Amino acid sequence: MxxxxxxxxxxxxxxxxxxxxxxxxxxxxxxxxxxxxxxxxxxxxxxxxxxxxxxxxxxxxxxxxxxxxxxxxxxxxxxxxxxxxxxxxxxxxxxxxxxxxxxxxxxxxxxxxxxxxxxxxxxxxxxxxxxxxxxxxxxxxxxxxxxxxxxxxxxxxxxxxxxxxxxxxxxxxxxxxxxxxxxxxxxxxxxxxxxxxxxxxxxxYLPEVTPAQRRKRHLAADLPARPGVYLFKGPNDEVLYVGTARDLKRRVRSYFTGSESRGRIREMVALAERVDAVECAHSLEAEIRELRLIAAHRPAYNRRSKNPHHAWWVSLTDEAFPRLSVVRLPRAGTLGPFRSQADARTAAETLADATGLRTCTQRIPATAAAGTPCVLAELGRCGAPCAGRQSVAEYAPAVDVTRGLITGRDGRSLHLAADRLERLSDGQHYEQAARRRDELAALVRAVGRAHRQAALASIAELIAAAPDGNGGWELTVIRHGRLASAGVARRGVPPMPVVEALVAAGETVLPGEGPLHGASGEEVGVLLRWLARPGTRLVRTTRPWAEPAAVAGWRDWLERVSDARGLEHLAG
The missing domain is CATH 3.30.420.10 (Ribonuclease H-like superfamily/Ribonuclease H)
Incomplete structure (x- = not known):
């Protein structure tokens, strides 16, 4: 029977x-x-x-x-x-x-x-x-x-x-x-x-829920009601989608209800055979692990963070008359990261225009003596801002002020760009001034972001604590811009023993090349946002956490630019 x-x-x-x-x-x-x-x-x-x-x-x-x-x-x-x-x-x-x-x-x-x-x-x-x-x-x-x-x-x-x-x-x-x-x-x-x-x-109860969605509610049955990362997996055990949640059970269960209306994600749910979960100490750890898992598995239904190390950088070339070049691989003395090649190129052009670096692509050997003239400038065939500088020695100050901005030691190039804006405005070239103003604002933001990320990535170990909202602490160990370990000291639990245990168990991080010492810009950015949250405190660091002051005084100027752009939009 x-x-x-x-x-x-x-x-x-x-x-x-x-x-x-x-x-x-x-x-x-x-x-x-x-x-x-x-x-x-x-x-x-x-x-x-x-x-x-x-x-x-x-x-x-x-x-x-x-x-x-x-x-x-x-x-x-x-x-x-x-x-x-x-x-x-x-x-x-x-x-x-x-x-x-x-x-x-x-x-x-x-x-x-x-x-x-x-x-x-x-x-x-x-x-x-x-x-x-x-x-x-x-x-x-x-x-x-x-x-x-x-x-x-x-x-x-x-x-x-x-x-x-x-x-x-x-x-x-x-x-x-x-x-x-x-x-x-x-x-x-x-x-x-x-x-x-x-x-x-x-x-x-809402009408969008398909029978196929309802039938898969059991996939969330065994998940914990804790923060973490979830991975939807397909029939061949491939990772379809990675996400984070403060409550894994509740978040995953929402994929099988009417609250999930995205067609692409519904298609993913229809393919899913199971959901795996990685429990995390708190939301920061979950966000970092999500970034790393997306980069490792490159899920078909995630749209972001699949190539965290594939950013763009601006670098000075190694030649007698250095110019700014947009590159993929960072090294010491590069500016970035930028999300797109176009953003990096605009920043390079803005900085070159401000400092007078040449923009032609003719390569001149690095072994040229200080008195060596620029061949193209001599022939009058170069339209770059450096055309009037005939020798390596005359060109050197432009290189120094550019390198000073990239490393955070010197902000004069930004002031040079601002002076050009003033001259354009005084000459009533308002449209050109507005365009240059927006380009300079983008450069200032990019330089500030690069300096903040590089400053954090340069620290061998930084330990921070943030209130968990219930009288306890969320604890984080950061090494060279990467999350090494994370934990929680609940209310009434002395935090320092927990800190020492996290330090002992933390991931070993060997610094790599470039301003971020091998870390990805996305991960460093997530850590910076968490560290900037109200109430977050530094427990200790291996060296003082300090950022270069090259763009420190530009915050008010950026706010004025934002207000000016708003008025321009209102004016039509």
């Missing part, structure tokens, strides 16, 4: 029941924008309401200077005028507070794809990370819950009227967010009657 598998639903274990809706913190948010295409700018207003168990915990509201003119039809719809946003903060100054407000919450929006698309683009454009949060769309949920014969339209204004919302939508962000809160609560009452009582069940 053939035995058929039991297809009755199995009883869930306690840790699989999910988060009850009544205990879930939701942040319901709405945006007003200058148009429909997401980008790094374009948001004019943000409104958000934080709720839990039907109670309002807080609200967030601000106008935002969009960095571009507001179209007349948008002004007519929202009532937000150019004058209203003129003194409002730019989105890059709003994002830190908003990201803190939504931290750890389930996000809710009416037509969430629009709002999250704008916020994700703004974060990417300004160097912030949009959180991997569960997102509930009240449009999709209402279509699932309310039949067509009951609702003539699923627009927010129609649903607010149908469901008795206390706030009337007005196309202003906070009003619309408040109205969406009332709509959400009414919809949750309806799905509760259908047996949906947790966030996971709510996300699973």
């Amino acid at each position: 053939e035995t058929r598998p039991d297809r009755s639903p199995a009883q869930l274990a306690f840790d699989e029941l999910g988060t009850p809706l009544r205990d879930t913190t939701f942040v319901v948010f709405d945006l007003e924008t200058t148009g429909t295409k997401p980008g790094p700018d374009g948001i004019t207003e943000i409104g958000a309401v934080k709720v839990r168990g039907g109670q309002v915990l807080g609200e967030f509201a601000t106008l935002v200077n969009p960095g571009a003119p507001i179209p007349p039809q948008v002004v007519e719809l929202t009532g937000i005028t150019q004058a209203m946003v003129y003194d409002a903060p730019r989105i890059d100054r709003v994002l830190p507070a908003f990201l803190e407000f939504i931290s750890g919450a389930v996000l809710v929006a009416h037509n969430s794809g629009f709002d999250t698309g704008f916020m994700r683009a703004a974060c990417e454009g300004h160097g912030y990370v949009w959180p991997r949060a569960t997102v509930i769309c009240t449009v999709k949920l209402s279509r699932r819950v309310i039949p067509r014969e009951e609702a003539r339209s699923y627009r927010l204004s129609s649903l607010a009227m149908l469901l008795g919302a206390r706030t009337r939508p007005t196309h202003r962000a906070l009003d619309d967010a408040r109205a969406t809160v009332d709509v959400l609560h009414a919809l949750l009452e309806r799905v509760g009657n259908l047996g949906v009582h947790t966030v996971e069940e709510l996300a699973d």
